[in-house]
Amino acid sequence: MIKFSKYPFKKKVIVAAAHVLLAALSVIWLVPILWVIMTSFRGTKGSYSSTFFPTSYTFDNYVKLFTDFSVFNFPKMLFNTFLVAIASCLISTFFVIAVAYTLSRLRFRARKPLMNAAMIIHLFPGFMSMIAVYYIIKMIGWTAGPMLRVAMIAVYAGGAGCGYHIAKGFFDTVSTSLDEAAKLDGASNWQVLTKIIMPLSKPVVVYTLLTSFAGPFKDFMLAKVLCGTHRDYYTVAVGLYQMLDVEYIDQWFCSFAAGAVIISIPVGALFLATQKYYVEGVSGAVKG
Amino acid sequence: MxxxxxxxxxxxxxxxxxxxxxxxxxxxxxxxxxxxxxxxxxxxxxxxxxxxxxxxxxxxxxxxxxxxxxxxxxxxxxxxxxxxxxxxxxxxxxxxxxxxxxxxxxxxxxxxxxxxxxxxxxxxxxxxxxxxxxxxxxxxxxxxxxxxxLFNGNLHLTLLSLPVLGVLVFTILPLVFMISMAFTSYSVENSKLVLFDWVGLENFKRVIGLGGSLGKTFWPVLGWTLIWALVATFSNYFFGLILALFINWKEIRAKKMWRFFFVLTVAIPHFVTLLIMRTMLQPEGAVNIMLRSMGILGAKESLPFFTNATWARVTVILINIWVGVPYMLLQVTGILQNIPQELYEAARVDGAGPIVTFRKITLPYMMFIMTPYLITTFTGNVNNFNVIFLTSQGLPRSVDSTAGKTDLLVTWLYKLTIENQYYNVGAVIGIMTFVTLAVVSLITFKFSASNKNEEAFR
Structure with a gap:
């Protein structure tokens, strides 16, 4: 590339302007994030501040999350979320990988009908079956006790089989010549799966594990509908949302920001770690 | 065939x-x-x-x-x-x-x-x-x-049994249950919450009919849902595409850094960014305060981000752009790198400028690859609960209606069922959402199937 200083003047202006524009856009995208980080360290209480930048800085908002259990028990919320996330990610990864592998590699009569059914189910608002699950769980009486956690795990993981597309896109790209060679040597389909495909598929398994682990941290709707007013079983998302309730916002707003920062760190790290597979999966699925 | x-x-x-x-x-x-x-x-x-x-x-x-x-x-x-x-x-x-x-x-x-x-x-x-x-x-x-x-020729039975059972129990059974409610009188109206009856298509008539208050709410909400989904999908698509091309431009330095800035916003859970947006855009929120201190607004003035119907609609679309463009940027960047370079070289030899190459090569290629993706995004936007519910909450709402000016069918469904216990009407709204999506998908599939030459870029 030619050095910038060697450019003709007109081009210099254009290139510089382009960078300024990009910087301005970045500012628009970064300001809310910056603002929430600043708010989490803000010294003055309340949701409204008369200045954009805080006048004093403190760690109290973080300390409050882990010491003040009068209304919100943040450590417990974290624990609930972790518990639900770990259990549901194991189950749903198994479901997703099993379905994706089967639909990608095995050929049987019900294959096309199953894929069409998954597409039709996708057209219903996911929310609709969620409401019905809520009624059903309420009828069994699971909305009040520790069984609420089981219910949440079941709902997060139960229908996971429908979200096979990205993993299937991955399996579609693994060459079939390996399978054929193994089958000529007398391997069964099961052996092909466990001995050949699985070792090659670590990236997609890791991707599925991580994304489904992040699910309960990101989801807010389902947890809110299921938990209702049972504070003991709140996940982080519901808890943080409740902190913005009119009743609590004055006392808890800065701690909300602190909580948001705390959970954004692991979720963000997970996302940045899986981003590559996400992009590949989407473009792969389109190609296949 | x-x-x-x-x-x-x-x-x-x-x-x-x-x-x-x-x-x-x-x-x-x-x-x-x-x-x-x-x-x-x-x-x-x-x-x-x-x-x-x-x-x-x-x-x-x-x-x-x-x-x-x-x-x-x-x-x-x-x-x-x-x-x-x-x-x-x-x-x-x-x-x-x-x-x-x-x-x-x-x-x-x-x-x-x-x-x-x-x-x-x-x-x-x-x-x-x-x-x-x-x-x-x-x-x-x-x-x-x-x-x-079962582990060889019938392996599919072994692998699929549990996932399919899961979908049947946690997705299909609840769906059937919910759909059947649409044909009953299960609602807070006339206190039919314990005992209710089959009423046939009565609820559908009430929702579709223009006479009653429900019909008067349904059609505007449906209209806004479709406009929202269309604008949200295409605005994200084009802004994402333009931004990706812009960063990809050979004169731009530190490409990775710029991309990282945008991707950072994707890494943070949606509900967090959306709730932050909501607080920032309140009448006394950070944005109004900033504008006041810059002297653009008077001391007591504030911009009606969520209180004026038109402002609220534009605001949610802008917020959606803020949330969605980085996703698009990620994907488009991946796809742009796959465009065969020969096409560009051939165009350059023929003397085509950057605008012509964009119109004749980049855009058609992107459209070709991303049409199925656009359809899924459209479906996702029709059912985009979070962006509406966590920011405008459907507001502003007129007194005589259960739905606000920015309510989508899904958020209205939430309000009808969870908040107001109109279970039967809620179920009808869910079914109508399905019908809308099915019709739109069918039309697009038909349209793209007849026009699409699958070999176009091979």
Whole structure:
């Protein structure tokens, strides 16, 4: 590339302007994030501040999350979320990988009908079956006790089989010549799966594990509908949302920001770690 | 053409119709006595499993199943009653029927009946298969061999059984339950929350009809939902595309850094960024305060981000752009790198400028790759609960309506069911959302299938 200083003047202006524009856009995208980080360290209480930048800085908002259990028990919320996330990610990864592998590699009569059914189910608002699950769980009486956690795990993981597309896109790209060679040597389909495909598929398994682990941290709707007013079983998302309730916002707003920062760190790290597979999966699925 | 070919590939060797026509007495008997064919053919364990399943289902049906089905007709009529207890000399409440439970158990029983029919069909085909094998003089596989086959030729059965069961129980059963509510009077109206009846298509008429208040709410909400989904999908697409191309431009330095800035916003959970946006855009929020301190607004003035209908609509679309463009940027960057470079070189040789190459190469290529993705994004946007619910909450709302000016069908569904207990109307709205999406998807698929030359870029 030619050095910038060697450019003709007109081009210099254009290139510089382009960078300024990009910087301005970045500012628009970064300001809310910056603002929430600043708010989490803000010294003055309340949701409204008369200045954009805080006048004093403190760690109290973080300390409050882990010491003040009068209304919100943040450590417990974290624990609930972790518990639900770990259990549901194991189950749903198994479901997703099993379905994706089967639909990608095995050929049987019900294959096309199953894929069409998954597409039709996708057209219903996911929310609709969620409401019905809520009624059903309420009828069994699971909305009040520790069984609420089981219910949440079941709902997060139960229908996971429908979200096979990205993993299937991955399996579609693994060459079939390996399978054929193994089958000529007398391997069964099961052996092909466990001995050949699985070792090659670590990236997609890791991707599925991580994304489904992040699910309960990101989801807010389902947890809110299921938990209702049972504070003991709140996940982080519901808890943080409740902190913005009119009743609590004055006392808890800065701690909300602190909580948001705390959970954004692991979720963000997970996302940045899986981003590559996400992009590949989407473009792969389109190609296949 | 294609489907016919694939049907032939998986030819049904032992169809149930043939079994009934050509099969022996024993084979036909297998429809009634499950596993009869298997038992006679020497597959004792399998036959016994079939028989046990049949016995269990029939036991269930006799115990509660038939009762559940008969209750499903009326959905219960017994109201809760006060009964005078002589011994304690107090009134005691006697539980009446609860239509919601009756409906749920009725649907579960119907599912069991479907299972019974399915088992009968499988049993018949198994019996016919054994009969045919016998006739051809081939050996009938033992139980052990069949188990082994589950990990080879029938691996799909093993792998799919649990996930499909999960989807059936946690997605399809609840969906059927919810859909059936659309045909009942289950609602807070006329206090039909405990006992309710079938009302046929009454609710659909009320929602679609322009006369009532529901119809007057439904059509505007549907209209806004479609406009929202269209604008949200395409604005993200084009802004994402332009931003990606811009960063990809060879004069831009530190490409990775710029991309990282945008991707950072994707890394943070959606609900967090959306809630932050909401607080920032309040009348006394950070944005208004910033504008005031910059002197653009007066001391008491604030911009009506969520209080004026037009402002609110534009605001949610802008917020959606803020949330969605980085996603698009990620994907488009990946795809741009896959565009065959020869196309650009050929264009340059022919003397095409950057605008022409964009219009004739980049845009068509992106459209070609991303049409299916756009359809899914459109569906996602129609059902985009979070962006609306966590920011504008559907506001502003006029007094006489249950839906606000920025409410989508899904958020209205939430308000109708969870907040106001209009369960039957909520179910109708859900079904209407499905119908809308199905129609839109069908049209786009048809449109793109007839216009799409699959080999265009190969």
């Amino acid at each position: 294609k489907t016919r070919k694939s049907n032939k590939e998986f030819e049904n060797k032992y169809p149930a119709a043939d079994a009934l026509k050509k099969g022996s007495m024993l084979t036909r008997l297998s429809v009634l006595v499950f596993g009869a064919g298997c038992l006679a053919g020497g597959q004792v364990i399998k036959g016994l499993i079939f028989l046990a399943a049949e016995a269990a289902i029939i036991f269930y049906m006799l115990q509660t199943g038939f009762h559940n089905l008969s209750m499903l007709v009326t959905l219960g009529e017994q109201e809760q009653q006060k009964v005078w207890n002589e011994a304690k000399s107090v009134y005691e409440y006697v539980d009446g029927d609860r239509s919601q439970l009756i409906l749920l158990f009725g649907i579960i029983t119907l599912a069991v009946v479907v299972l019974l029919i399915l088992l009968a069909w499988i049993s018949l085909r198994q019996a016919y298969k054994i009969e045919c094998l016998k006739k051809e003089g081939r050996r009938i596989p033992s139980f052990k061999e069949e188990l082994r086959e």
